[in-house]
Amino acid sequence: MSGGFLKIKKHKEPSEAKPKLDPWLIGIIDDEPSMHDVTKLALSRITIFDRPLKFVSAYSAHEGYELIERHPEMALVLLDVVMETDDAGLCLVKRIREELSNKFIQIILRTGQPGFAPEEQVMVDYEINAYKTKSELTRSKLFTALATGIRSYRQITALEKSRQGLRAIIEASSSLIQERSVYDFASGVLDQISALFELNTESIFCVSQRPHNGPSAISARQSDEYFVVAASEKYQPLFGKPISAIGQTGLSDAPIDIVKQVLQKKQHIFSEQYSCLYLSTPSQWEGVIIAERAEKLKQVDQELLQVFCMNVAIGLENAKFFNYLNKAAYYDEVTGLFSRAGFIDNARTFYRSHGDELCLYLLDVDYFHNIIESLGYDFGNKILKRIARHLMASYGEDVVLARLHSDVFALLLPHSNIKAQEVAMRSSIPFNIDDHAIRLGMTVGAAKLEEGESIDEFDPSLLLRHAEIALKVAKENRRGSGELFDSNYERNSRHRMSLLSDIRQAIDSKELYLVMQPKVNSADLSIMGYEALLRWEHELQGNIPPDAFIPAVEKSGLYYDVDLYVAQATCDLINQNKQLSHPISINLSANSLNHETFVEDLHNVFIRNQVPLNRVELEITENALIHSETAIRELDRLAAYGFTICLDDFGAGYSSLGYLLRLPLHTIKIDRAFVSHLEGNQKAQVVLEGIINMGQKLGKEMIVEGVETQAQLVLVREMGVEHIQGFYFFKPMKIEQILELQSQYKL
Structure with missing residues (x-):
């Protein structure tokens, strides 16, 4: 066999004495003890690169963090995604890379919940080797993943x-x-x-x-x-x-x-x-x-x-x-530009000779990893060299140029006359390499020196960090754009992290509570149901608007916990207030439907609290379903249990009439955008009436939300819609107000 092939073999007694090599230390972090046993059994008596394997175990993300902290020499970890929380494994990856600053350990994520987090997005957002479902990791595939990871670890540590x-x-x-x-x-x-x-x-x-x-x-x-x-x-x-x-x-x-x-x-x-x-x-x-x-x-x-x-x-x-x-220590081998260390060293000298008007631009090659995957590393290196030559030709000699890592370049100019967006546009030019026509886009983050910063105070690493924050914001906003660092970016980042921590605490301390907005019958304007809406009364900051914390819930992976929290809170309202006489709608995140046990867990909440399923309605946003076949399948399971399903915000964004045939819907709620342009707009009226007629012919109950004026009410009633919701009738109320309202209406 060629020397280039990896040797994975079962252990056997050598024919002659060989020096014993230290084993590869492999971590298993999983809250299922059986996964530890199965993994060790599958990999027992295996040697990789002539070294045996030694396993150490942890059964939670917290234990796993301490385990890796004790064993920085660990080569690879098999890490479960879902443990204490749905994103425990993903959070641990970030802690390993950022808090422990361990860039060497190779990480293979394993999950028993396929589709919980999109594989492509996880591979882009987290520094991991692989993201596999537990069911697909057969013995041979586990060997391959492990050997590939150890090969990477060996190469990285040798290079370091x-x-x-x-x-x-x-x-x-x-x-x-x-x-x-x-x-x-x-x-x-x-x-x-x-x-x-x-x-x-x-x-x-x-x-x-x-x-x-x-x-x-x-x-x-x-x-x-x-x-x-x-x-x-x-x-x-x-x-x-x-x-x-x-x-x-x-x-x-x-x-x-x-x-x-x-x-x-x-x-x-x-x-x-x-x-x-x-x-x-x-x-x-x-x-x-x-x-x-x-x-x-x-x-x-x-x-x-x-x-x-x-x-x-x-x-x-x-x-x-x-x-x-x-040069080997301070220059990039591929491009001949400064490395990160060389950039930091030369930035100080550049400052001394050019004063305090410096501006740093970080240029990230858009989708460079796709080029590597398609055309290989050698071709990628040719692109990097061409970019380096282009930057040198474009900005002259009176600059500091560096390749910081992978596809990120640093450009330090003696002035800030050029906007980040302009740098991005200048750098996005076509190349012809090996008969391949390539047009590369660049996303740019820029940072200037703090006003009045002296040479003794000048910290190139801080300037780099500010530019990196700006680059991250630019990438989140739009690829190919440019952003200049603003101190608000850093404050917002810290605020998001603080808010996320507070949300977890709010769930435990029950700072989150429900308000309800009545829905009315269009014929006689009587109340026919309520929509439960989540609110947060922070112990220090007071009332926090939903649009400030709901996106953080979605990004952090807390949607599963929050959805079950809302379900339990709804059950509490129903059981503690027997006079509530109409169904309550609760909103679900489509991401929760991707959670392996969510359907059963949600059903069990109502069974445990002895709340009949006809007392609630589940609302799910249409946009959230567009790219999730798993979520659609889970809706069928919810309907089979007896839940009433409502499609929320219909018509907002990516409306697909095909979903009306596929989904087990009882109700369709039309997005408020159609109502807001209704008055004096004949086209908007035609579209809305057409949606209402279509839904009714499909046998669905139709509800229009966002009705705020008398004129809007008259129009939607003429269109024959059954139910209406909006500030014209009622704003969201606390339970005490709802009960008082019911007594006034004698419901």
């Missing part, structure tokens, strides 16, 4: 270790270059090797020819034999002597043999006992560093040692290699 190693080498080399003698330099090299690679072993540094600046014991030597110019404690007797003298000191001859092999092959040798490093300098010195070690070096450490040796070999004589390492 290389980056850290390069940075450490730069710092170490900077220190070594300051040394003026071979003795000091060589001693420093041994110290740095021991510190950088945690060898803590005995070592020797020997070179060919006489070092010019060594101690007097060395300077008198004229031979071209290899002399020890630095040594650890064990080999101190060899200091200043030729390497051939090792045998005369009572030490083993093994170092002599391995030195001969290194010089003959002119390459490094890593044996069971020694790491032997070959050096060749511009001045034609040859050198060898021998380090004893107790265990085999990891591949990445061997590679870093080789890089370090290259720096050692030419460090004193050629500063270019140091500059190369510096």
